[in-house]
Amino acid sequence: MRDIIALAGRELKQHKRRTFAVIIGYALTVAFLVILAAVLLYSRVVQNITIGEAGTYFVTWLPACGDISSLSEEELAKLARGIIPAVCKSKCENCTGCNKKPVDILNEGFVINTNGTRLLTLDLVAKIRALPLIKDASACLMFRFRDPQTNTIFAVGGIDVQSSAVSTNCCAASDLIEGNFLTGSSTGRVLVDIGFAGNHGLKCGSTLVVASETFEVAGIINSGARPVKPDVIMLFADAERVINRRIHNPLENEANLILIESRDATVHGKALEDVKTLMKGDSLLTTGCYFPAAKAIGLNTRLIWAFMALVAAAAMLFSARIQWASVIERRRSFAILKAIGWNNRVIILQQLAETLAQSVAGSLAGLVAGLAVLLLVPVNNLLGIDATMTGVLNPGLFAAVVVFAVTAGVLAGLLPVLLVIRQRPAEALRRI
Amino acid sequence: MSLLQVENVAKSFFQRGNELKIFSEVSFAVEPGELLLISGRSGTGKSTLLNLLGGLEPVSAGRIVFNGRVVTDLSMSELAELRATGIGMIFQNFNLIPGWSARENVEAVLMHRGISQTERLQRSTAILTELGLGDRLHNLPAELSVGQQQRVAIARTLVNDPAMILADEPTGDVDPETADEILHLLLPRIKSGRTAMIVASHGLFNPALATRTACLKDGKLHL
Numbered sequence: 001m002r003d004i005i006a007l008a009g010r011e012l013k014q015h016k017r018r019t020f021a022v023i024i025g026y027a028l029t030v031a032f033l034v035i036l037a038a039v040l041l042y043s044r045v046v047q048n049i050t051i052g053e054a055g056t057y058f059v060t061w062l063p064a065c066g067d068i069s070s071l072s073e074e075e076l077a078k079l080a081r082g083i084i085p086a087v088c089k090s091k092c093e094n095c096t097g098c099n100k101k102p103v104d105i106l107n108e109g110f111v112i113n114t115n116g117t118r119l120l121t122l123d124l125v126a127k128i129r130a131l132p133l134i135k136d137a138s139a140c141l142m143f144r145f146r147d148p149q150t151n152t153i154f155a156v157g158g159i160d161v162q163s164s165a166v167s168t169n170c171c172a173a174s175d176l177i178e179g180n181f182l183t184g185s186s187t188g189r190v191l192v193d194i195g196f197a198g199n200h201g202l203k204c205g206s207t208l209v210v211a212s213e214t215f216e217v218a219g220i221i222n223s224g225a226r227p228v229k230p231d232v233i234m235l236f237a238d239a240e241r242v243i244n245r246r247i248h249n250p251l252e253n254e255a256n257l258i259l260i261e262s263r264d265a266t267v268h269g270k271a272l273e274d275v276k277t278l279m280k281g282d283s284l285l286t287t288g289c290y291f292p293a294a295k296a297i298g299l300n301t302r303l304i305w306a307f308m309a310l311v312a313a314a315a316m317l318f319s320a321r322i323q324w325a326s327v328i329e330r331r332r333s334f335a336i337l338k339a340i341g342w343n344n345r346v347i348i349l350q351q352l353a354e355t356l357a358q359s360v361a362g363s364l365a366g367l368v369a370g371l372a373v374l375l376l377v378p379v380n381n382l383l384g385i386d387a388t389m390t391g392v393l394n395p396g397l398f399a400a401v402v403v404f405a406v407t408a409g410v411l412a413g414l415l416p417v418l419l420v421i422r423q424r425p426a427e428a429l430r431r432i
Numbered sequence: 433m434s435l436l437q438v439e440n441v442a443k444s445f446f447q448r449g450n451e452l453k454i455f456s457e458v459s460f461a462v463e464p465g466e467l468l469l470i471s472g473r474s475g476t477g478k479s480t481l482l483n484l485l486g487g488l489e490p491v492s493a494g495r496i497v498f499n500g501r502v503v504t505d506l507s508m509s510e511l512a513e514l515r516a517t518g519i520g521m522i523f524q525n526f527n528l529i530p531g532w533s534a535r536e537n538v539e540a541v542l543m544h545r546g547i548s549q550t551e552r553l554q555r556s557t558a559i560l561t562e563l564g565l566g567d568r569l570h571n572l573p574a575e576l577s578v579g580q581q582q583r584v585a586i587a588r589t590l591v592n593d594p595a596m597i598l599a600d601e602p603t604g605d606v607d608p609e610t611a612d613e614i615l616h617l618l619l620p621r622i623k624s625g626r627t628a629m630i631v632a633s634h635g636l637f638n639p640a641l642a643t644r645t646a647c648l649k650d651g652k653l654h655l
Contacts, residue, residue: 341516
């Protein structure tokens with residue numbers, strides 16, 4: 001083996017220009033691959049941030065069963081007493097609300113913003129919260145009331161103020177414009193949306209009557225573009241109490257919306273799927289900007305992967321081209337060595353030693369160069385991303401790139417020599 | 433048993449689908465200490481016959497037995513081993529590796545055979561010095577005259593002390609004086625019975641030096 005290494009070293013020294021070109025080729029390729037791989041990993045960090053900003057939260061509900069406007073007076077009267085019309089029966093899975101229809105079935109009811117919903121048990125909320133990819137799930141009531149004095153229609157939301165899923169899906173203390181946010185002991189107090197407050201002249205300290213019960217306005221909020229936007233927000237228990245006054249049978253551990261937050265952006269898509277599976281039937285989900293953002297980012301990631309594969313293939317071809325030229329140039333020498341008694345194994349090992357030396361030297365040089373670029377160029381500043389590149393630089397990544405380059409180089413070096421040494425020495429000597 | 437036995441050997445080449453018969457039914461034997469001169473015009477297949485004997489290419493028919501081993505049945509690696517230990521070849525155009533010095537070319541034969549580097553250097557230096565190239569050890573082939581290159585090629589063959597030497601026009605490209613020197617190096621080894629030699633020549637080798645002569649003509653070997 002010492003002879004083989006010594007001969008390989010001598011061969012590389014004798015062809016300094018070729019050796020230098022091969023090492024530079026490997027170095028450039030590895031540097032490029034290291035930079036691309038790091039950018040790819042970095043893009044996942046950026047992806048998490050972007051999708052996180054687009055939203056890792058969503059709401060699920062069951063849409064109202066059937067179009068009640070198509071029901072007859074008799075069917076509506078029966079429905080109000082809990083007798084389900086045939087047209088609605090197929091949509092009853094997971095729904096508990098058929099005997100809890102509003103007294104004023106044409107104007108009032110359970111809604112998400114403007115759309116009617118059915119009811120769900122709180123057990124289902126607990127099941128969703130227990131899903132591995134779910135960070136938090138919270139029951140929410142949203143009911144559309146009609147003020148019999150003014151005929152005003154408004155939506156009341158009942159929330160659990162402690163829940164993080166509520167703060168992302170409905171409202172948070174940071175939405176407060178004036179007054180105080182609700183706490184767990186804010187019974188009898190409400191938050192009012194800025195638009196509703198403006199239309200009805202409500203301020204902090206004003207009173208508001210909901211289903212004959214008077215509430216004090218604790219704060220005015222602007223909850224922006226959240227999926228659940230009631231006009232009036234109160235504690236879940238308060239909402240349950242006032243809603244019970246407007247439906248035929250009282251709620252029993254029920255809600256009509258489930259506010260959900262997934263664990264993080266990377267699992268958000270899967271979390272949506274899991275909830276959809278658990279909900280069964282015709283449940284709906286709000287997905288916000290998640291899908292367009294994820295699609296755009298996924299596209300970019302795939303493009304980088306494709307580009308990386310292209311660079312890797314080009315690197316292999318480049319390496320194979322140089323190694324091929326080197327082997328072809330030495331076909332006669334190989335034939336002479338075989339004619340004086342060298343066997344194929346020795347010739348292959350010598351070529352392997354040469355290729356290994358070049359690819360290892362080139363890969364290490366490329367690794368250093370790639371790292372230098374990554375550490376010296378402030379990619380995060382250029383992209384305006386609040387995450388550092390150093391977080392994605394890990395030994396595993398570097399080892400993988402070097403192992404890939406060396407393996408590719410060895411293959412590229414061995415294939416031509418394996419083809420050349422198959423030739424009989426006399427044939428090679430006669431032709432070359 | 434003879435050192436070398438050639439039995440009904442034939443060789444053909446295929447060119448563009450056509451069979452080109454070089455020779456057939458070649459049979460002869462060579463004993464240790466014998467110098468067999470195979471003469472014939474250019475293109476009659478003398479070099480090809482030497483290549484077959486050295487296992488550098490396969491026979492089309494027949495059998496070659498060297499030292500009791502059937503050369504024609506050996507694998508590529510066994511043939512390589514045979515050339516490394518038992519058969520030395522001197523090529524018409526020397527076949528020296530251009531990037532290697534005279535000593536490295538000679539030393540190459542001893543490599544990968546478990547011989548220490550010190551011994552390899554000693555033996556290659558000694559044989560080159562014996563052949564008058566003691567001051568040319570580190571020269572590349574291109575820096576040597578044709579005669580010196582021929583002597584490096586011979587040194588490469590002799591350093592191995594083979595049982596049989598196959599020489600293709602060993603004195604073909606050198607002046608009569610150098611040819612004489614070369615023969616003086618080779619002949620004592622043959623006369624001592626240490627080795628046998630088969631020389632292929634188209635007339636430049638003195639037949640009087642051979643113990644036996646044969647002629648390749650019209651695809652047959654005439655002994």
